[in-house]
Amino acid sequence: MANTGLCVQMRPISLMAVVLASSVLVGAHGESMNMTGTLPDDAPFYKWPDEPMGWGLKVHLVLCFIAYVVILPVGLVMEMAGHQYQWLAQLSGAGVAFLGIVFGWVHGHLGNVYARYGWFMLSLLVQQTATNLGLTLGAVPRNKKLQLFYRMVGALQLVYTYVGMLLGGIRFLNLCSQGHLGQCVSHFARGSALIIGAVCILVCMRVFGAVIVELRRPLELYLSIIMMLVGAIGTFTEHNFFQTSNTDSWSHKDLQHTLIGVSWFAGGLLGVLMTCRSHPRSRNPIPSLIFIATGIAMITHQQDLVMASHTHFLFGAALVCLGLSTIAEITLLAAGFVKDHDQPALFQFVPVFFMCASGMFLMGSNRDMVLFLINSHIDVATYALILLSFCFVIMFYFYVLVDLYFALAGPQSAKYRALEQHMDRRSTSSQTSTLNHSESHSSLASAAFV
Numbered sequence: 003m004a005n006t007g008l009c010v011q012m013r014p015i016s017l018m019a020v021v022l023a024s025s026v027l028v029g030a031h032g033e034s035m036n037m038t039g040t041l042p043d044d045a046p047f048y049k050w051p052d053e054p055m056g057w058g059l060k061v062h063l064v065l066c067f068i069a070y071v072v073i074l075p076v077g078l079v080m081e082m083a084g085h086q087y088q089w090l091a092q093l094s095g096a097g098v099a100f101l102g103i104v105f106g107w108v109h110g111h112l113g114n115v116y117a118r119y120g121w122f123m124l125s126l127l128v129q130q131t132a133t134n135l136g137l138t139l140g141a142v143p144r145n146k147k148l149q150l151f152y153r154m155v156g157a158l159q160l161v162y163t164y165v166g167m168l169l170g171g172i173r174f175l176n177l178c179s180q181g182h183l184g185q186c187v188s189h190f191a192r193g194s195a196l197i198i199g200a201v202c203i204l205v206c207m208r209v210f211g212a213v214i215v216e217l218r219r220p221l222e223l224y225l226s227i228i229m230m231l232v233g234a235i236g237t238f239t240e241h242n243f244f245q246t247s248n249t250d251s252w253s254h255k256d257l258q259h260t261l262i263g264v265s266w267f268a269g270g271l272l273g274v275l276m277t278c279r280s281h282p283r284s285r286n287p288i289p290s291l292i293f294i295a296t297g298i299a300m301i302t303h304q305q306d307l308v309m310a311s312h313t314h315f316l317f318g319a320a321l322v323c324l325g326l327s328t329i330a331e332i333t334l335l336a337a338g339f340v341k342d343h344d345q346p347a348l349f350q351f352v353p354v355f356f357m358c359a360s361g362m363f364l365m366g367s368n369r370d371m372v373l374f375l376i377n378s379h380i381d382v383a384t385y386a387l388i389l390l391s392f393c394f395v396i397m398f399y400f401y402v403l404v405d406l407y408f409a410l411a412g413p414q415s416a417k418y419r420a421l422e423q424h425m426d427r428r429s430t431s432s433q434t435s436t437l438n439h440s441e442s443h444s445s446l447a448s449a450a451f452v
Contacts, residue, residue, distance in 0.1 A: 049377045050175075058109020063170075065102030069095045070163040071399075078156040079403055083410035089138040096131040100124070116173040119166055126162060130155050161198065168194070177370040189368035192232070196361025199228075200354050201400050207346040207354075208404045213335070215282050222286040226273025229292060233266025258303060262296055285332040290325040293360075297321030309375060312382040313367035316389075320360035328353040351397070358396060362389040 077091030103120050133152045136142035168190060172178055178186035203221070210216045217224070237260055273288035280286070300318030305311045331353055339347065365371075366389055375385055 049374065055174075056109055058105050062102050062106035062109065065098055065105060066166075069099035069102055070159070070166075073098060074156070075160060075403060076406065078153070078159075079407045080410060081153060081156060083407055085410050089134055092131060092134045096127055099127055114173050116166070116169045119169050123162060123166060126155065126159060130159065164194070164198075175371075175374060177368075177374070179370075186368050186370055190365050193361040193363075193365030195228070195232075196364065197358050197396065199225075200358035200361065201396065203357070204351070204354050204397065204400055205404060207350060208401070209407075212346045212350060213282050217282055220277045220280050220282055220285050222273055222289050223277040223280070225289040226270040226277065226286075228270070229266045229289060230270030230274060233263045233268070233270055236260070236263030237267060238263075254304075258299060262299060265295060266292060283335065285335060287329050287332060290328040290332070292325075293321045293328070294325035297323075297325065297360075307372060307376070309382065310367065310369070310372045313363065313372060313385070316382070316386050317360060317363035317367050320356055320363050324353055324356035324360055327356055355393060355397060358393045359390060362393055 073091055073095030077088050077095055080088035080091055103124055106120060107117065130152065133142075133148070133155070137144055137149065137152065142148065172186075172190075206214050206217075214221060269288055269292040273286055273292075276288060277284070277286045297318040297320070300314050300321065303311070303314045303318065305314060327349075331350055334347075334349065363386075366385065
């Protein structure tokens with residue numbers, strides 16, 4: 003009966019998600035291919051490269067994909083699970099990655115940012131492999147701090163791999179190279195923060211349970227802190243507050259972005275104040291309201307290009323969906339449909355997906371990418387489906403990694419069994435104390451009657 007009630011409660015939420023997703027694609031497809039306004043002078047520069055990719059760079063991409071996306075993450079999961087053969091995955095992944103980096107240097111250009119980033123990835127790979135060999139062979143005394151350092155380097159390598167992929171795509175499409183580096187970095191940095199946040203929430207929910215009690219505070223506390231910091235930075239960087247002349251006038255985009263920074267700072271400050279002493283189950287709607295307000299502002303955010311207005315519409319619609327689905331999640335958690343240490347319910351993955359989608363749409367709405375889409379004759383609906391497909395791939399990838407962790411560390415039910423036994427002992431002890439208390443009352447009553 004409980005499951006039936008949950009399904010009945012979920013029907014309006016599912017309907018809401020379908021309606022919102024349909025409105026996103028219909029709204030994005032509204033003006034078909036009439037996506038141009040007055041194009042800037044540098045618009046022809048953003049197009050698909052005329053020279054085809056050489057075989058050496060193709061081998062570089064394949065080897066780096068196998069090493070950094072398949073072998074090394076599997077080795078990290080094996081290390082987290084305490085598997086005895088994790089060193090084999092580390093060594094094989096390091097060897098394949100080294101070959102891939104060398105192929106990229108030999109058959110590419112060494113003067114760009116992507117090639118220079120390869121030196122950083124190589125030094126990180128050498129450091130990680132040396133630490134692993136030292137721990138495995140016993141050359142270095144095994145201690146918790148060193149093992150924790152190795153695991154942190156392995157986890158950060160996923161982030162560095164993601165950054166390398168972004169730099170490779172930016173270099174291949176010649177983005178962020180015509181005097182708009184600040185705007186490009188702003189979009190990619192904030193969009194990446196949303197995607198990384200979605201991945202972290204997904205992993206934490208699956209590993210620690212639906213409510214993530216191990217955080218000791220509600221999830222919204224950490225979101226509010228990040229929002230407050232991002233809002234403070236955005237308030238003072240979207241328009242130069244520290245300028246010495248008054249010649250730089252304010253545009254409507256300056257006003258909107260600066261006021262979004264002010265609202266994020268004020269809302270984040272309120273969220274921190276409301277959740278700093280709360281239980282993890284006491285979720286808070288303030289970050290969701292900030293997402294909804296920002297999404298509405300982005301939906302109505304007019305650009306000089308129709309295509310840019312459509313991409314900002316996609317970003318705003320994803321933010322609105324994120325805020326509404328998170329409020330629905332908070333409501334269902336408060337209603338008691340999910341216990342503290344239960345596995346996450348299916349509806350809890352909806353906000354995670356929309357957070358990932360909003361980050362993807364934010365990265366895809368930068369000026370250079372918009373001009374590339376116009377020159378490539380790609381309409382907004384197609385672009386939205388491509389980015390949503392990337393979101394599904396990201397969630398699938400990390401869902402599989404967590405499943406692999408459970409398969410190596412033990413069945414998933416074992417993770418919750420200790421908690422369930424603890425709760426059973428608490429309930430048994432409370433029932434015993436209640437029974438003893440009632441028996442004492444009955445004995446006193448019988449004595450008084452006698």
